[in-house]
Amino acid sequence: MKERNANAGIRRYAPMIGVAAAVVVFYLAIEYLRQARVLTPYYVQILMFGLLNCMVTLGLNLINGITGQFSIGQAGFVAVGAYSSAAVTTLLFEFNKLPATLQPLVFLFAVCVGGFAAGVFGYLIGRPSLRVKGDYLAIVTLGFGEIIRSLIRYIEAVGGPRGLPGIPQYAGVRGGGLAWVLFFFTLTVWFLRNYIYSFRGRACVSCREDELAAETMGVNTTTYKVQAFIVGAVTAGAAGALQAHIIGFIHPDQFSYVRSTDFLVYLYAGGVGTMSGAIIGAMSLTIVLEILRFLADWRLIIYGVVLVLMMLYQPNGICSGKEFPFLIPKLKAAAKSSKAGVTGR
Amino acid sequence: MTALLEVRSLGIRFGGLQAVDSFHCRLNQGEIGGIIGPNGAGKTTIFNMLTGIYPPTAGEIFFRGENLVGRPIHGFTEHGIARTFQNIRLFKELSALDNIKIARHMKVKYGFFPGLFRTEAVSRRENELEEECLSILERLSLAQYARHKASGLPYGVQRRLEIARALATSPELLLLDEPAAGMNPQEVDQLSKTILWIRDEFKVTILLIEHHMQLVMGVCDHVTVVSFGKLLAEGKPDEVKVNPVVVEAYLGKGGKF
Amino acid sequence: MEHFLQLLIFGVQLGVIYALIAMGYTMVYGIIRLINFAHGDLVMIGAFTAYFAARVPGVGFVPALLAAMLLPAVLSVLIERLAYRPLRGRPRLSVLITAIGVSIFLENLPRVIPFIGPNYRSFPKLIEFREFPLYGSAIVNSIQITNVIASALLLSVMVGIVRFTKSGRAMRAVSFNKDAAALMGIDVDRTISITFFIGAALAGAGGVLYSLTYPMIDILMGVWLGTKAFVAAVLGGIGSLPGAVLGGLLMGIVEVFATALYSELGYGAGFIVLILVLLFRPEGLMGKPTIEKV
Incomplete structure (x- = not known):
């Protein structure tokens, strides 16, 4: 009996162990290529930024794709995460003077603070904003994002309009920062997958499908819309915290609404409503835009044209509603569960 | 014996229009009540008030002795009132099974963080839920459609699925809007039997709006x-x-059913 | 008091420009429910058109203004035809992403055009600068007067078109119900084109007036100007023409007063007002509330 339980346990955790192992192998492979000078730090950094963009886009997918709200202020949450975590490592602690054993803990703490602060803002913004719907919600979130940026410019302690330099580059590309980024990325994917396929996630989906019907099914739609905002904000905040500690310098203008529309583009180009779409959209566009750098000024022109063509000829995005199977939790009875999962449109 | 549902002098006014005026009705446990009336008589408006969608401007809705007026929509559902809609409002893009799962929302409870980590207990609960819903x-003989997208189902099946979804909230009072x-007449005949069967099988009280006199009378x-x-x-x-x-x-002077 | 009056003048000067640009947002939104992200870039194109037109000997303010209205208008009709029309009936977000794509394209295209490029340029003085004392130490200058008169004129012409012409009636019908309008024999495509044309012409004019006021122009000027004008449109109640004017004026005045208080505050202040208004009147100051039918 005992043995059978143990076996069940192994079977249950096998996919997770598999994914974790895959992430570790991936990390080691990249590290090896870097040591072997096949990959320059520049490439690794692009990969890291791609993963950060994935995190933010995954959070945005929860708000826009799963819950059916329309937020275009995600960069504001990234800013909150970046600034609050940087405040921890520069103002609260003198990071570089800390003993090496304490540094990871303080860094972890800083990322948590970044995520938490963004979450608080997510609540403060989500709660009143949800009184308005659709396009109005979009403009309110955009407005809040810009207000956050204005506020940062106002706070002298974090550099105001001049930006904040000298943040310890603890997650920098040379300090093995890829490990940190991969860790938080994997955590984000795992948490969001579990969230979406829980009763809370289904409640979010019901808000998207038909708010009134959802209410008559006993779903407090306000609660779940706000919750989606908070979770999405926390993800963005964590990504912001990492970003601050990769580059070591943050400036209010890095978080303008233009950045918010980037995430929107990643999501819709990849395929809104699925995590696969968010990940593939963010990763591929980040990389493609870097590859196209040799085009100099032509790069964004082509980007604009491609975006328009994409919406004309592949409107459902690259993934068009398909989800990677490992992003859908297995159920015993669900031997032949549909490919699209709960989020398919 | 107190009634399950007791509505007293319920009224609602939209701007200058008194859409419903001093409506009252009383329904005991296990009964089937019907609301009939010509088009535009305010029947659906009454349902909307009974489910919290429109807050009435006058009157009380006592359900199991408690006045529900002023509660949010999901509050009515939590107290045990479920409904279907005249113009089917399923979650169209989702499978029949997921429609039911959402309706079981109130019956699933686990913490936020256990949910994030999808602990053993959460996983077990989700498996149970899947079985409950199936x-x-x-x-309701819908098992074969479990994995089908709701919008792709035949009309009659969609209606049945909507009833199944309402029943999945474990209501005491089921409101059926047309x-x-x-x-067609055969289907209506079948529906009459189904409604009676649902009352006995799910131990619910039913209030329905209908135009088919045959059904109502039956x-x-x-x-x-x-x-x-x-x-x-x-x-x-x-x-x-x-x-x-x-x-x-209904028929003007001199008419006859 | 004099200081207050002076700030008010600055606010109105800026506000009428926002109103002109907001009008285009509101018209396009009213007719196809699209936040036209590319609208701000038409403002920039208008400003540059006037910049180059003014180099031609003998071209003064009015011809330059007309040229600056015509080019964006034609361009806008073209954009609608090529990028937005094929997407009609698709999810609105696809169209929105397309609009973002068009906007990215328009912002970056001038960068590679040899005679434009990414640098700031100083805008020619199309209007002779003169100051007139108004009350105490408060003064009003010729550019401010031009701004107000030109925008009042353009807005009246536009309102006249929407109110009294056949195309205007078609516009109102299409924005009310596209399908019903088509059944009544209205050429929906043509009406939408006209709407884009007029909206963009006003945006171009807005670009010129803005450049008279702040005579440094660059290819990204439309981004922030467009955003603020859009906020003005939402503030006034998107879809409502008087709302766009009211919202524009309010935005301009709030921004000027907030900047006077603290220079970094100017930008955020408009958004704060917007959010406060939307929280109490989700449909904007002059918008119509929508009611969901169950």
């Missing part, structure tokens, strides 16, 4: 007639059927 579908709309214990937002008559189906006021409202 069994609800099975009881369940027979768009059905299943209802109690009928309320409304016209132009006003209560016209009430009583047993046989009494109502011969009430001259009702006949006149």
Whole structure:
């Protein structure tokens, strides 16, 4: 009996162990290529930024794709995460003077603070904003994002309009920062997958499908819309915290609404409503835009044209509603569960 | 014995229009009530008030002795009132099974963080839920559609699925808004049997809006007639059927059912 | 008091420009429910058109203004035809992403055009600068007067078109119900084109007036100007023409007063007002509330 339980346990955790192992192998492979000078730090950094963009886009997918709200202020949450975590490592602690054993803990703490602060803002913004719907919600979130940026410019302690330099580059590309980024990325994917396929996630989906019907099914739609905002904000905040500690310098203008529309583009180009779409959209566009750098000024022109063509000829995005199977939790009875999962449109 | 549902002088005014005026009705546990009346009489508006969608401007809705007026929509559902819609409002892009799962929302409870980590207990609960929902579908002979997208199902199946979804919230009172709309006589006949069966099988009290007199007369214990937002008559189906006021409202003077 | 009056003048000067640009947002939104992200870039194109037109000998303010209205208008009709029209009936977000794509394209295209490029340029003085004392130490200058008169004129012409012409009636019908309008024999495509044309012409004019006021122009000027004008449109109640004017004026005045208080505050202040208004009147100051039918 005992043995059978143990076996069940192994079977249950096998996919997770598999994914974790895959992430570790991936990390080691990249590290090896870097040591072997096949990959320059520049490439690794692009990969890291791609993963950060994935995190933010995954959070945005929860708000826009799963819950059916329309937020275009995600960069504001990234800013909150970046600034609050940087405040921890520069103002609260003198990071570089800390003993090496304490540094990871303080860094972890800083990322948590970044995520938490963004979450608080997510609540403060989500709660009143949800009184308005659709396009109005979009403009309110955009407005809040810009207000956050204005506020940062106002706070002298974090550099105001001049930006904040000298943040310890603890997650920098040379300090093995890829490990940190991969860790938080994997955590984000795992948490969001579990969230979406829980009763809370289904409640979010019901808000998207038909708010009134959802209410008559006993779903407090306000609660779940706000919750989606908070979770999405926390993800963005964590990504912001990492970003601050990769580059070591943050400036209010890095978080303008233009950045918010980037995430929107990643999501819709990849395929809104699925995590696969968010990940593939963010990763591929980040990389493609870097590859196209040799085009100099032509790069964004082509980007604009491609975006328009994409919406004309592949409107459902690259993934068009398909989800990677490992992003859908297995159920015993669900031997032949549909490919699209709960989020398919 | 107190009634399960007791509505007292319920009224709603939209701007200058008194859509419903001093409506009242009383329904005991296990009964089937019917609301009939010409188009635009305010029947659906009454349902919307009984489910919290429109807050009434006057009157009380006592459900199991508690006044529900002023509660949010999901509060009505939490207290045990479920409904279907006249123009089917399923979660169209989702599978039949997921429609039912969402309706079981109130019956699933686990913490936020256990949910994030999808602990053993959460996983177990989700597996149970899947079985519960499949069994609800099975009881309403919808099992074969479990993985089908709701919008792709035939009309009649969609109607049945909507009833299944309402039942999945484990209600005490089930409100059916024109369940027979768009059905042919054979289907209506079948529906009558289904409604009676649902009452016994799921131990629910039912209130329905319907135009098919045959259906209303066949299943209802109690009928309320409304016209132009006003209560016209009430009583047993046989009494109502011969009430001259009702006949006149429906068919004009000299009409006959 | 004099200081207050002076700030008010600055606010109105800026506000009428926002109103002109907001009008285009509101018209396009009213007719196809699209936040036209590319609208701000038409403002920039208008400003540059006037910049180059003014180099031609003998071209003064009015011809330059007309040229600056015509080019964005034609361009806008073209954009609608090529990028937005094929997407009609698709999810609105696809169209929105397309609009973002068009906007990215328009912002970056001038960068590679040899005679434009990414640098700031100083805008020619199309209007002779003169100051007139108004009350105490408060003064009003010729550019401010030009701004107010030109925008009042353009807005009246536009309102006249929408109110009294056949195309205007078609516009109102299409924005009310596209399908019903088509059944009534209205050429929906043509009406939408006209709407884009007029909206973009006003945006171009807005670009010129803005450049008279702040005579440094660059290819990204439309981004922030467009955003603020959009906020003005939402503030006034998107879809409502008087709302766009009211919202524009309010935005301009709030921004000027907030900047006077603290220079970094100017930008955020408009958004704060917007959010406060939307929280109490989700449909904007002059918008119509929508009611969901169950």
